[in-house]
Amino acid sequence: MQAKHVMTSPVITVTPDTPVPDIAALLLQRRISGVPVTEADGRLVGIVTEGDLLHRAETGTERRRSRWLEIFTGGRGQATDYVKSHGTRAADVMTRHVITVGPDTELTDIASLMERERVKRVPVSDDGRVVGIVSRANLLHGLVAYRTPQPRTTGDAAIRETLLGRLGDEAWIDVNHVNIVVNDGVVHLWGVVDNDDQRHALRVAAESVPGVRGIEEHLHRNRFVE
Incomplete structure (x- = not known):
């Protein structure tokens, strides 16, 4: 899935001259965070x-910096804070360095970008112009809408083969330490795990195989691993 499949479009925007109170009212009215x-x-x-x-002067929440800090920064931080707390237009308070993505950016890349940059939404830009916006909520909408095409897995042998194939590609588990027995659609997990995270991951892997009716654990912790 890509940005263009989940983005909100057209985008609600403001101009550099939009008054700050109007922006605040717009965020509340539209129930958006940016x-x-x-x-x-x-x-x-x-x-x-x-x-x-x-941090706004109207609400008495403007940032107060230490005078000692301002000595070392030459007052630059203080001046920036003043503009943010007293500015009257969007151009005064806006963040100028905007992280954007393209319409064809994969959702996995957008999720990683949001996590790394600690942002809640990213504008979708095409040739420098905004064509959409992807928020955390949009990612959840994509999750709800997405259905993985699953081939039909019939028979206990096919379920076991599919599960072993998936686990064989994972670095977190050594399939030589795990035995899988499938009986009437119920997966029995035998063997040794290093920790509860591996135990949980094995269950998740088994549950994701089509045709699985239940999970039975017979796993033991490796006593040589703390």
């Missing part, structure tokens, strides 16, 4: 998020 800032031609120039409006 809004891209675009020029008249649709070119992306920034984004305003809830975090950008967190």
Whole structure:
């Protein structure tokens, strides 16, 4: 799945001259946590998020920096904070470095990007212009809509072969330490695991095989591993 399959489009945007109170009202009204800032031609120039409006003079929440810190920074941080807390337009408070993705970006890459950059949404840009936005909620929508095409696995032997094939590609388990017996669709897991994470992963792997009716564990912890 790619960004274009789950993104919200058209995108709610504001201009650099949009007043800050209007942006706050828009976020509340639309129940969104951020809004891209675009020029008249649709070119992306920034984004305003809830975090950008967190420290405001109107609510008495502006950031107070240590005077000692300002001595070493030359007051640059203080000036930036002042603009953020007192600025009246989107251009004053917006984050200018915007992380974007393209319409064909895979959802796996977007999820990793959000986690790495600690952001909740990313604009989808095509030739410098915003065509959509992907939020964490959009990723969940993709999860709900997605159904993995599963070949029909019939018979105990086929279930066992499929499961062993999947586990053979995984680095977290040595299939030589695990024996799998399938009887009437019930997978019996025998052998030794190093920890409870491996135990859990084995169960998840077995449950994901079509045709499995149940799981029976007969696994033991490796006593030589702490």
